[in-house]
Amino acid sequence: MQIPYELLGKIFIFVAFAALLVLLIALLLGLYSFKNHKILFPNFVLFILYLFYGPSKWICRVFGIKDTLVDEILVEVRNAVMLDQFREIKNGRVVFLPQCLRHPNCKARCDPLIGYECKLCGLCDIGTICKAANERGFEVYVIPGGSFVKKIIKAHRPESCIGVACYPELAESMQGASPFMVVQGVSLLQDGCYNTRVDVDEVIRKMEECDDV
Incomplete structure (x- = not known):
């Protein structure tokens, strides 16, 4: 049976893109909550940022943001929760x-x-x-x-x-x-x-x- 590498590649790209999108949403929600002291979807933010802790910091560095922002969000959101x-x-x-x-x-x-x-x-x-x-x-x-x-x-x-x-x-x-x-x-x-x-x-x-x- 021939392995459909092209299909697997497309699935991988789709999953990676979906994960990146979810991570960006979590970061934006966390940043909004952190800056405005109004917590939105805290459990979602905590779960995603801990699950993708390393990639979250990488994204911050890519956009020229200090990567400790991820830790600040995690601490302040959990404090509020x-x-x-x-x-x-x-x-x-x-x-x-x-x-x-x-x-x-x-x-x-x-x-x-x-x-x-x-x-x-x-x-x-x-x-x-x-x-x-x-x-x-x-x-x-x-x-x-x-x-x-x-x-x-x-x-x-x-x-x-x-x-x-x-x-x-x-x-x-x-x-x-x-x-x-x-x-x-x-x-x-x-x-x-x-x-x-x-x-x-x-x-x-x-x-x-x-x-x-």
């Missing part, structure tokens, strides 16, 4: 902070199960966030890496979390954590391996969302 659930949860609330927020002279000890234990020395913003979290019923974990998040989820089974990281890490982590808890993300203002910054007021505002219900 889960916000109402997040507000309703009153117990088992945690904040995950990256260890790169620590001051270079930080003396905190790294516990093998829960990460760095902040001493509230005042050298960095972690102490400010810890104090605000304690007043609002949130537990703070300063983690060296993603493996600690898995340990904490397994050991303490939190119901909701606020995650702080750069946009690419947030997009990946929120996708991984969302089946186990309600998530909200706050991006770093300045990322890197150390001496990073976050909008502390934004983190606290996220905590206060739960007080408005």
Whole structure:
């Protein structure tokens, strides 16, 4: 039996074109939602952009757009989708902070199960966030890496979390954590391996969302 290569080629081109069209629609919907703070078809946007994560970034680069826009859309759309659930949860609330927020002279000890234990020395913003979290019923974990998040989820089974990281890490982590808890993300203002910054007021505002219900 002769294989109809010409027909298969046409089918492949059609499928590729259809996938590209769907991806462009998802990107445009996500961009509109991100810019106007009005979420349209969020589940569709999340599914398509995660499914075609690499191609989405490639399209952004082709059009001269920073490819982190894909991550920004994914984070902000998921924030909007889960916000109402997040507000309703009153117990088992945690904040995950990256260890790169620590001051270079930080003396905190790294516990093998829960990460760095902040001493509230005042050298960095972690102490400010810890104090605000304690007043609002949130537990703070300063983690060296993603493996600690898995340990904490397994050991303490939190119901909701606020995650702080750069946009690419947030997009990946929120996708991984969302089946186990309600998530909200706050991006770093300045990322890197150390001496990073976050909008502390934004983190606290996220905590206060739960007080408005």
